[in-house]
Amino acid sequence: MTTQPKFAFRRALHDPIPETRGKVEGQLHGPGDLGVPIGGIGTGGIVQSCRGGFNRWSLKTGSVKLFREPACGFALRVAEGGGSPSVMALQPAPEGGQLSTFNWLGEDIDGSYAAAFPKAWHEYQFGALQAVQESYSPVIPGDVETSALPVAVFRWRLENTGSEPIEAAVMAHWANMSGWFDSWGTDRPYRRNAGNSNKAIENNGYRGVLFDRVRFDDVPPEGVGQFALLGHAEPGVDISVCPTFDGLGDGADVWNAFSETGSVPEDLGWWLADTGFAEAETGMPTGAIAARVSLPPGQRTEISLVLAWDLPTIRFGSGRTHQRYYTKNFGTDGKNAEAIAAQGLAKATIWSDAIDAWHAAEIQDT
Numbered sequence: 001m002t003t004q005p006k007f008a009f010r011r012a013l014h015d016p017i018p019e020t021r022g023k024v025e026g027q028l029h030g031p032g033d034l035g036v037p038i039g040g041i042g043t044g045g046i047v048q049s050c051r052g053g054f055n056r057w058s059l060k061t062g063s064v065k066l067f068r069e070p071a072c073g074f075a076l077r078v079a080e081g082g083g084s085p086s087v088m089a090l091q092p093a094p095e096g097g098q099l100s101t102f103n104w105l106g107e108d109i110d111g112s113y114a115a116a117f118p119k120a121w122h123e124y125q126f127g128a129l130q131a132v133q134e135s136y137s138p139v140i141p142g143d144v145e146t147s148a149l150p151v152a153v154f155r156w157r158l159e160n161t162g163s164e165p166i167e168a169a170v171m172a173h174w175a176n177m178s179g180w181f182d183s184w185g186t187d188r189p190y191r192r193n194a195g196n197s198n199k200a201i202e203n204n205g206y207r208g209v210l211f212d213r214v215r216f217d218d219v220p221p222e223g224v225g226q227f228a229l230l231g232h233a234e235p236g237v238d239i240s241v242c243p244t245f246d247g248l249g250d251g252a253d254v255w256n257a258f259s260e261t262g263s264v265p266e267d268l269g270w271w272l273a274d275t276g277f278a279e280a281e282t283g284m285p286t287g288a289i290a291a292r293v294s295l296p297p298g299q300r301t302e303i304s305l306v307l308a309w310d311l312p313t314i315r316f317g318s319g320r321t322h323q324r325y326y327t328k329n330f331g332t333d334g335k336n337a338e339a340i341a342a343q344g345l346a347k348a349t350i351w352s353d354a355i356d357a358w359h360a361a362e363i364q365d366t
Contacts, residue, residue: 001134001157001302002352004121005359013111013124013296027088032056035113035243036120038137038152041144042183042325044311046152048135050113052105052122053091059181060223063312064140067188070094070248071175071286074154075102076109077262078129081164086127087259091146099251103155103259112268115161119355124128128162131170138351141358147352148325153351158293159300166295169262172305173254173288174229175247176273178182178213181311182223192284193273198285200266201245201338206232206345207241210286211337214272218333219323222315227286227333231289233303244271247286304348308341310334 002325004010017032031049035054039045047056054072070091086108093104111124118139124131125342128257134155139147158168176196180189195214201207208230229341245254247362257265273282278280291303312327312334323332330336 001131003139005363006364008114008121008190010112010114011312013109013113014107014246016058017051022212029308030064036115036117036135038135038307040137040139040149040326040343041147041183041271042088042150043148043150043309048120049091050115051092057181059177059309059311060103060183063181063184064186065181065188066186068094068100069175069188069283070099074133075171075258076124076126076129076131076175077169077171077258078127079165079262080162082130084219085167085257085259085262088126090122095116097250098248099255099256101252101257103329109237118360120259123160128164128166128196130159130161131168133252134352136352136355138347138355140149140351140354142326143354145329149308149340149343150310150324150326151306151340153344153348154305154307155348155352156291156303156305158295158299160295163297165297167262167292168295169258169292170255170303171258171264171290172229172231173247173286174209174211174227174307176211176213176287177227177283178211178311179224185191189251193282193319195285196273197270198244198286198287199270203231203338206230206342207239208289208338208341209243209250211285211287212335215334220313221332221358222313224313225309225311226337227307227309228337228343229287229289230338230341231291232345233291233293234301235294237301237303238263238273240266240292242266242268242288244268244285244287247284249283258290262290264288264290290304300363302325304345306341306344306348308344310337312342
């Protein structure tokens with residue numbers, strides 16, 4: 001994990017969010033708590049807010065959706081000196097009752113946000129736990145192949161800044177969004193989960209969740225494909241994976257387990273989302289990864305999490321379809337999210353160093 005460059009934009013976690021408005025009537029009016037987007041050139045992008053949640057989606061060509069999805073995000077847990085744990089989801093509370101058992105972002109955690117494209121840093125002080133999330137997609141000058149990958153790296157550093165041992169944990173959770181991004185308009189897609197399912201994956205030192213969808217075409221239509229969320233950590237860190245829970249429910253099975261143990265339940269069972277003839281929204285297959293570690297005073301560890309998506313087809317307004325640039329190397333069947341994410345884990349440090357070298361060169365030129 002690298003140091004923030006001097007020219008980075010900075011904001012305290014609880015600073016008031018400024019009001020935003022379009023310059024002309026009818027112009028797209030997005031939220032004020034934006035941040036650096038993740039995603040490569042031509043892959044579509046996702047914005048992680050300066051307050052931790054995800055709230056801007058441009059995964060369909062020519063369209064931007066503005067909605068907050070609480071089923072996508074991160075959470076921290078810390079237990080100091082054998083005491084009761086403190087647990088917090090790292091985004092503001094959503095409207096309505098979605099994931100109602102989660103303890104959403106509050107004033108009892110301090111932190112800050114910094115950004116220097118394509119990197120961003122979310123820093124938190126949660127009791128004796130200092131946690132830093134460094135996120136980036138590998139947009140690197142002169143390297144088109146890498147810059148066009150639909151992948152994002154989230155590197156977490158957990159450090160014990162107190163005088164007693166702590167047990168620390170970070171959780172990442174993500175909704176299955178295959179089939180969501182094929183329509184115009186800015187609202188959250190509705191009743192798009194039918195046919196979606198998740199499964200746990202493990203290979204070459206990583207564990208994670210693969211998000212897929214029932215389909216029958218060799219080349220999927222726009223918005224259909226896979227997502228993958230993978231995790232890898234240093235020795236001594238325990239990684240647990242919950243492949244499927246309902247992200248539209250109260251989240252109790254996952255949140256209670258994470259709160260009590262720092263791990264997520266691995267045996268909630270498999271299910272396929274199916275709307276049938278019901279008018280209500282079906283369940284939302286959502287997966288989670290948790291990394292738990294014991295840290296003596298002054299000790300730190302790093303955890304790498306990678307999100308990738310393989311949505312190969314883009315469609316323009318007249319109906320013409322094309323394949324995204326990265327499919328030259330990963331094919332057009334929309335079944336390669338795990339391979340893309342695995343490359344992100346393997347090359348995370350190389351990509352980070354290349355971005356830092358670019359930043360350093362820009363500083364020298366100014």
